[in-house]
Amino acid sequence: MTGEIADLLPELVALRRDLHAHPELAFKEHRTAGIVASALRELGLEVHEGLGGTGVVGVLRAGTAGRSVGLRADMDALPILEQGQKPYVSRFPGVHHGCGHDGHTAMLLGAARQLARTRRFNGTVNFIFQPAEEGRGGARVMVQEGLFKRFPCDAVYALHNWPELPAGTAQTRPGAIMAAADRFDIVVRGRGGHAAQPHRTPDAVLAASELVSQLHTITSRRIPPTENAVLSVTRISGGQSHNVLPSAVELTGTVRSFDADVQDTIEAAIRQIAQGVAQATGTAIEVEYVRYYPATVNTPQEAALALRAAEAAGLKASMAPSAAFTSEDFAFMLQARPGAYLWLGQGAGSRREDSPSLHHPSYDFNDEVLPLGISWFVQVASLALAS
DSSP, X not given: XXXXXXXXXXXXXXXXXXXXXXOOOTTOOHHHHHHHHHHHHHTTOEEEXXXXXXXXXXXXXXXXXXXXXXXXXXXXXXSOOOOOOOTTOOSSTTOBOTTOHHHHHHHHHHHHHXXXXXXXXXXXXXXXXXXXXXXXXXXXXXXXTTHHHHSXXXXXXXXXXXXXXXXXXXXXXXXXXXXXEEEEXXXXXXXXXXXXXXXXXXXXXXXXXXXXXXXXTHHHHTSOTTSOEEEEEEEEEOOSSTTEEOSEEEEEEEEEESOHHHHHHHHHHHHHHHHHHHHHHTOEEEEEEEEEEOOEEEOHHHHHHHHHHHHHTTOEEEEOSSOBSSOOTHHHHHHHSOEEEEEEEEEOSSSGGGSOOTTOTTOOOOGGGHHHHHHHHHHHHHHHTOO
């Protein structure tokens, strides 16, 4: 299969690098969406724009079967200042394709070109180019705006480049493959006062410190050892002077888990601990808890098909030994339809640690895996819509 698409690669590499040089943040992917829509029209696909703000869906039909499959790629970049000297470095300071969505978009466009050329399937392929994966829930918005009502899919598939795996390999698994992502924001309020007279005001800094310590006991003491969860406090802010006790201290953090009952337990524990610290310190503590991405859960039959497609595409495919604690808004599509999410190895160099991690300022998609990702998308459509 990779030999058949070799003639597509120079143009797709150039496209991928152009997208890298012109990254766009969530729901602002106007240039990217325009390039995608134009490319799909040139292939003769039925093209729909504006779903989820800047989302694009291309529809390709072949044969007479009423079956359908969805193939999804995300288009947005991250608010990161890129580091590096490559010729196609981001032209927009503070915006960077640090997660490889430029590669995902290029691979799905390549798959559309190959499938439009060969038509080796029987049914309908919906190419879904999604905005705003990075924390803004573009998949949820597309589903809410009728993605699967307008473009029925018996199943939906996506991949993510994975620097932790060597190039030429792929992994997935049935069940959870990516974690649910929750965010908590906590405000600890005292009255503020002179640091030399701490007895005159509840100490918001001391209360916040106690709160951080207790929060980090939740996963080790409230969650069964058979379950997996992570809680991290990621930001603390308060105060402006060395001799003033601030009136308020703010904390922010994240929780990652794979089970709704575990989420319930952790949220309840955070609120309970906050109430106890507030009572013990004389402060007032406000907790806001947001569950913004659910766990990404593959259905068994579709996970098996994703691995077969990887093998057919020439990848060394294997079962992922465990899920990742990173999150992915493709989860919203998997809540609505059966499907699977695949990790596509893209580690470069002799060792996996030679490759910068996702969301790193110097991260760059490995163009050598473009044909493998294209082939995987093509094989998924071929297997899902076999005659």
